[in-house]
Amino acid sequence: MIWPEAIQELIEEFIEIEDKFEKLEVLMDFSSEVIELPSDEWDESNRVHGCQSQAHVVVTLEDEKVSISCGADAKIVQGLMGIMSIAVNGSTCEEVIALTPDFAEEMGILNSLTPSRSNGFRTMFDMVKNSVKEMM
Amino acid sequence: MLKDQFPILSRQVNGKKLVYLDNAATTQKPQCVIDAMTHYYGQSNANVHRAVHTLAGEATEGYEECRKLLKERYNAERAIITSGTTESINLVAHAWGRSNLSKGDVIVLTEMEHHSDIVPWQMLSQEFGVELRFVGINDDYSLDMEMLEEAVKGASLVACVHTSNVLGIRNDIESLIKISKSVGARVLLDSAQAVPHELIDFKELGCDFMAFSAHKMCGPTGIGALLVSEEAFAEMSTFMGGGDMIETVTLDHSTYQKNEHRFEAGTPRIAEGVGWAKALEWIDGIDLENEHSRLLGIARGVAKGLQDLGMTIYSGLGDLDAAVVSFTHPSIHPEDFARLLDAKGIAVRTGHHCAQPLMARLGISGTIRASFYLYNDQSDADDLLEVTKLIVERMS
Numbered sequence: 001m002i003w004p005e006a007i008q009e010l011i012e013e014f015i016e017i018e019d020k021f022e023k024l025e026v027l028m029d030f031s032s033e034v035i036e037l038p039s040d041e042w043d044e045s046n047r048v049h050g051c052q053s054q055a056h057v058v059v060t061l062e063d064e065k066v067s068i069s070c071g072a073d074a075k076i077v078q079g080l081m082g083i084m085s086i087a088v089n090g091s092t093c094e095e096v097i098a099l100t101p102d103f104a105e106e107m108g109i110l111n112s113l114t115p116s117r118s119n120g121f122r123t124m125f126d127m128v129k130n131s132v133k134e135m136m
Numbered sequence: 137m138l139k140d141q142f143p144i145l146s147r148q149v150n151g152k153k154l155v156y157l158d159n160a161a162t163t164q165k166p167q168c169v170i171d172a173m174t175h176y177y178g179q180s181n182a183n184v185h186r187a188v189h190t191l192a193g194e195a196t197e198g199y200e201e202c203r204k205l206l207k208e209r210y211n212a213e214r215a216i217i218t219s220g221t222t223e224s225i226n227l228v229a230h231a232w233g234r235s236n237l238s239k240g241d242v243i244v245l246t247e248m249e250h251h252s253d254i255v256p257w258q259m260l261s262q263e264f265g266v267e268l269r270f271v272g273i274n275d276d277y278s279l280d281m282e283m284l285e286e287a288v289k290g291a292s293l294v295a296c297v298h299t300s301n302v303l304g305i306r307n308d309i310e311s312l313i314k315i316s317k318s319v320g321a322r323v324l325l326d327s328a329q330a331v332p333h334e335l336i337d338f339k340e341l342g343c344d345f346m347a348f349s350a351h352k353m354c355g356p357t358g359i360g361a362l363l364v365s366e367e368a369f370a371e372m373s374t375f376m377g378g379g380d381m382i383e384t385v386t387l388d389h390s391t392y393q394k395n396e397h398r399f400e401a402g403t404p405r406i407a408e409g410v411g412w413a414k415a416l417e418w419i420d421g422i423d424l425e426n427e428h429s430r431l432l433g434i435a436r437g438v439a440k441g442l443q444d445l446g447m448t449i450y451s452g453l454g455d456l457d458a459a460v461v462s463f464t465h466p467s468i469h470p471e472d473f474a475r476l477l478d479a480k481g482i483a484v485r486t487g488h489h490c491a492q493p494l495m496a497r498l499g500i501s502g503t504i505r506a507s508f509y510l511y512n513d514q515s516d517a518d519d520l521l522e523v524t525k526l527i528v529e530r531m532s
Binding site for chain 1: 476
C-alpha cells in the first residue's frame with residue numbers, strides 16, 4: 001500500500017528499530033505530537049472503548065481540515081495518539097476516511113502491543129473516521 | 137531440572153528468553169500433559185459412556201480417571217467436572233441456588249472476590265430477590281472476621297475466595313467455615329488460586345462446594361471441577377439438560393442420572409480430562425509444601441526489591457499466602473510497565489484482575505502482578521528486578 005509521505009516516514013523510522021523495548025521508547029516519545037485534551041474534558045462521549053486504560057479523543061474540523069485532540073493515562077497510548085495525530089491532523093475528511101490503521105502494523109507497533117491494545121488503536125481510528133463522516 | 141519439562145519455557149519472546157510470571161492467570165503445561173492429550177487424539181478419540189467399542193472404552197476410562205484422581209487427591213465424595221471455576225460457581229448458583237433460595241434469603245460474599253464469584257450471585261439476586269452481603273477486608277488484607285460473624289446471621293450461603301488472585305492472601309477459610317456452619321449456612325470456596333499451592337482435604341475442611349480449574353495447576357484449559365459434599369449434592373437440582381445426564385427420556389418426561397453425570401450434559405471435555413488426569417499424576421510427584429516455601433522466598437525477595445525501586449506492594453506473602461506480588465509505581469502506568477517488561481520477554485499481568493470491587497477498596501484502578509509457580513526460579517526473579525530497574529530509570 002502507498003501511504004501519505006508523513007506515514008511512510010514513520011514506517012521507515014520504526015522498521016529500522018529491531019529491539020522491541022527501544023521501539024516502545026520511541027513510540028512513547030511521539031506523545032509530544034498530541035494536541036492535549038485536558039483531563040477535565042474526558043467523558044463517556046469521547047472515551048475510546050476497547051482500551052484497558054483511559055483514552056479519549058475529540059475530533060474537530062477547522063478550515064475543512066481534520067484536527068484531533070487526545071488524552072490518555074498510559075504513555076504508550078499517548079504515543080499511539082501521537083502517531084495518529086501525525087496521520088490525521090491537517091488532512092481533509094476524504095483523506096482521513098481513506099486511511100486504514102494498517103500502517104501501524106507495518107511500523108511493527110501493533111505487533112508489539114496486546115490484542116486489546118491493538119483493538120484499542122483500531123477503535124480509536126474508527127472513532128475518528130466515524131466522527132469525520134458525521135461532520136461531512 | 138523441572139523447567140526442562142516445560143517446552144514453552146525454552147522459547148524466546150521478542151528476542152529474549154521467556155520469563156513467565158503470569159501463573160495466577162494460567163500455568164504452563166509439562167510435556168507429559170501435552171503428550172497425554174496428543175496420544176488421546178491420536179489413538180483413543182471417541183465419545184464417552186455410551187458406545188461399546190474399544191475406543192469408547194479407552195476414552196471413558198481416560199476421562200473417568202480424572203474424576204477418580206480428583207476424588208482421591210482432594211478426599212471428596214463428589215466431583216462434578218465443569219469447564220472451570222467460573223462454570224463451577226455458576227453451577228452452584230443454578231443447580232443449588234435456584235432450588236434452595238428465595239426472596240429475602242441471604243448470601244454472604246467478600247470484597248475480595250473475583251468477578252466470577254460476584255456476578256452469578258448478582259444475577260440470582262436480581263432474579264429471585266436474594267440479599268447479598270459483603271464482608272470487608274482489614275488494612276492487612278485479611279478478612280474482617282467480626283463483620284463476617286455479623287453478616288452470616290440468617291445467611292443460607294457463604295461464598296468466599298480461598299486465596300486471592302490479586303493479593304495472594306490465603307484467607308482463614310477454616311474459621312470462615314466454622315462461623316458459617318454455626319449458623320447452618322452452606323459454604324462455597326473459590327479455590328482456583330489455592331489448589332495449585334496447597335493440598336486440600338475437602339472432607340476435613342468441611343465446606344460444601346469447592347470450585348477450581350485445571351489450567352492453574354499445569355493442566356489443560358477448558359476444564360475444572362466442583363467438589364460437593366453429599367448433603368449439598370442431595371440438594372442440587374438438574375441444571376443443563378441434554379445427553380449423558382439422563383436415565384430415560386420419553387416424549388412426556390425424563391429421568392436423570394443420580395451421580396455427577398446428572399450435571400454434565402452433552403459430550404464432556406474428554407481430551408482435557410485425560411490431560412488433567414496426567415497433570416494430577418504429575419503434581420502428585422511434587423512436594424508442594426516445599427515448593428510453596430521456595431516460591432514464597434523468591435516472591436518475598438521480589439517484593440523487597442520492588443519496594444526498594446519505589447513500588448507500592450499489595451501482597452501478603454505470609455506463610456500460607458500464594459507467591460503473588462501485586463505492585464504499582466507512583467507515576468508509571470501499569471500497562472506501560474507490562475508492555476516494556478514484555479519487550480524484554482517477561483510476562484506479567486496488569487489491570488484490575490477481574491476484581492474491580494477489591495480495586496475500589498484499595499483505591500487503585502489496577503496493579504502489575506507477578507505470580508510464581510513450580511518452574512520459576514531465582515533467575516526469573518532477578519530478570520524481573522533488573523528490567524524493572526531499567527524501566528524506572530528510563531521512565532523517570
